[in-house]
Amino acid sequence: MPAQPTVALVGRPNVGKSTLFNRLVGKKLALVDDTPGVTRDRRVGNGRLGDLTFQVIDTAGLEEANPDSLEGRMRAQTETAIRDADAILFLYDARAGITPLDKHFSDMIRRMDREVILVANKAEARGVEAGLMEAYELGLGEAIAVSAEHGQGMADLYDALREALEGRLGFAEPDSEEAVVNLDVDEEGNFVQPQEQRPLRVTVTGRPNAGKSTLINRMIGEDRLLTGPEAGITRDSISVDWVWRDREVKLFDTAGLRRKARVQEKLEKLSVADALRAIKFAEVVVVLLDATIPFEKQDLHIVDLIVREGRALVIGLNKWDLVEDRAAKLRELREECERLLPQVRGVELVTLSGINGQGIDKLMQAVVRAYDVWNTRISTGRLNRWLTGLIEHHPPPAVAGRRLKIRYITQAKTRPPMFIIFGSRPEAMPESYMRYLSNGLRETFDMPGTPIRVQMRSGGDNPYDKKD
Template identity: 80%
Template sequence: MPAEATVAIIGRPNVGKSTLFNRLVGKKLALVDDTPGVTRDRRMGDAKLGDLRFRVIDTAGLEEADPASLEGRMRQQTENAIREADAIMFVIDARSGLTPLDKHFAEVVRRMERPVILVANKAEGRAAEPGLYEAFELGFGDPIPLSAEHGEGMSNLYDALREAIEDKAGFAAPAEADEAVTGVAVDEEGNVVGDDPVRPLRIAVVGRPNAGKSTLINRLIGEDRLLTGPEAGITRDSIAVDWSWREREVKLFDTAGLRRKARVQEKLEKLSVADALRAIKFAEVVVVLLDATIPFEKQDLQIVDLIVREGRALVIGLNKWDLVEDRAAKFKELREEADRLLPQVRGVQLVTLSGLAGQGLDKLMDACVRAYDLWNTRVSTGRLNRWLTGLLEHHPPPAVAGRRLKIRYMTQAKTRPPYFVLFGSRPEAMPESYMRYLVNGLRETFEMPGVPIRIQMRAGGDNPFDKKD
């Protein structure tokens, strides 16, 4: 039975909400650090506890702040999560005991009229006992002592959750109760195995800080799901958002802004960058969002190069296009610049858009679907070798050390991205320039603009696809 109940985890900063979230979903999805206020956006996940199945929401720490400030906007996101939830886990730090902030927000939660489960986290050891006794003052019933980090006390949490959400929660079949919740199937290189049309299309949006990634995703899905603002570097976690576009299921990943490596010093930012890189690795299509007023900075080129090395389908979004004056001339200039600076993905799709104004969103999604289809391109061996024969007659491989290199035949080993294998003599001597020539020919002849193409040469004999007498 699918999970229908939704549970929000709330509390002041640094009480262990994200650690509990990770424990419930069975994966380290949310960033965890000793620094207060790591979590800023709402993060959703499919949780399991025993045979219970439900949706869980990790939220930012509750703080008193001006509504227009970053902290105030974070609190608004948490209050939105509470409204969506069927039950609330109110988490306190048992070692610190109750604070005035805990008491203040307990009153806020009480007005929400949702079932509340009081969780006293970090309850391992005797140092937590005074905090447990204080927790009764909140009036939410018996506090549940647990240690999210060490997994202690989860059976008591199960009992309380079952009572709160039993009418809406899903329940696993007995044989499934202890199975791990798995994500998409990937091979050892991080490539998704199989092409299931029912599975959502996974699109990651990446770029430098303040390029407008969160604003774009909010505009796409039609709600203020992600925290936005003028401050650079608001997003820290890579947040997955489920969405449907023209009856096609899509999973969008918002990521932290990627700065130059030399400027990334703080441990927390390093964690955020690692989370963004992980989102790229497991995405199928990656949208690199550029600020159209200052495009193709060195960091933008490095991000594209990373995506190409990971072998993901690529679309370049030129955001803030509404600020550009002579748009036709600017686009022509950027098209030429992209082909010059990014020869490894020559012809990559450039999409002009404005996330803030909501312009060009359908064009962007059309480009993503087309990039995904090109990424899955498969060329028959017959077509490949007919093309190869003509190409070798026109421009054969060079001679190395007085001996001409021979290419006998070619086949496509796999897709996602297209991966081709050449068979011939002395593969170790084949110049890199000639391999690039073959890649460009494949891209142009079989219409794969902007797609990373892999090609490898192996030692091999006669073409097994030739007709024998």
């Protein structure tokens, strides 16, 4: 089967590109709001229309702007998507009709030697006939009337795509797994592979303006993500495929996470929710700190969130090139990290500079180590031999005059490591002793930095006494 072609969705702001993108990928991946200019970075997904399969790119709205401005950089991202595409779906608002901006950008697209399909979106409303007739002014032929929100006109869009991409489209076999919409897919809309074949999922998060997008651009070696001096440029959580040392990696860039009290606008709430979703589905999360102002209160909140979600963690100290006395600063930050983040004691701190590309290899080595620790599996025999020695050295306290007994321990799961301890009166076990057990597990079995879950349950004799 030929390689899947790429289809770019372009048009001025607020014509419904992200809504159509979500419909084509079968998931609400792109943020959608009535506010113009929600989309800034280009987002790629696995599109599907009937039995046709293709890559679809959501882009920022085309605007006339200075190339150095935020809007100008957004436009450059869209132009890159157009150059990479095999076909273009040029959207306009059928209710508003053709605007001067539509005419300007249709002239630009006509010069780009690409298959162009004109799409009149929001055509479910009454009185759009005039807007449909105006489409001929663009010189792109007859417009296909659709409603991305309500799914109307998809059959006509199917026919147009099939004709425009003749010989390059992929087709899902009727009896194949892919023929069933949203069967065994992850939150990015991609069909799930067996675990050993999946890319390592790494989410980069942190406060606004910590340099997340700049770092990812440097890692992959291209200006894939929109960057600039303005804080809060990234809105959607954007995934980027990358290969590091022959290992497939899926990187997720996220919107900066501010304190909850400061997040008031609806659009920012959507961006934060999207970032939290990227953290939830990650395997390793890199919390990027500004090395010149590290460990602010919000940084600690973000780490605490990641621990609660049970993700593997690495802390990146970005903008290290701006630090003067680096050896002293690193010692200070390590001491501060141990004091402020005892729940992930031993977490790796990696110094780097996203803008200069320094420390990226060290960061990825730390990510892989954190992933391996996150998948740690310890035999029940080793755990119980450790537990016996620990109890002899420091037995559980007596509560209400009665000694608490611990009988045995076993590991219930990995990702993150979770241990269950059986004994008497679990509800009476002090939290301080549970922390003591958790810290002992971390130190003895070399599990630095990863969240560890320890639960206590009531149970009888140790069934593993005579086993390994």
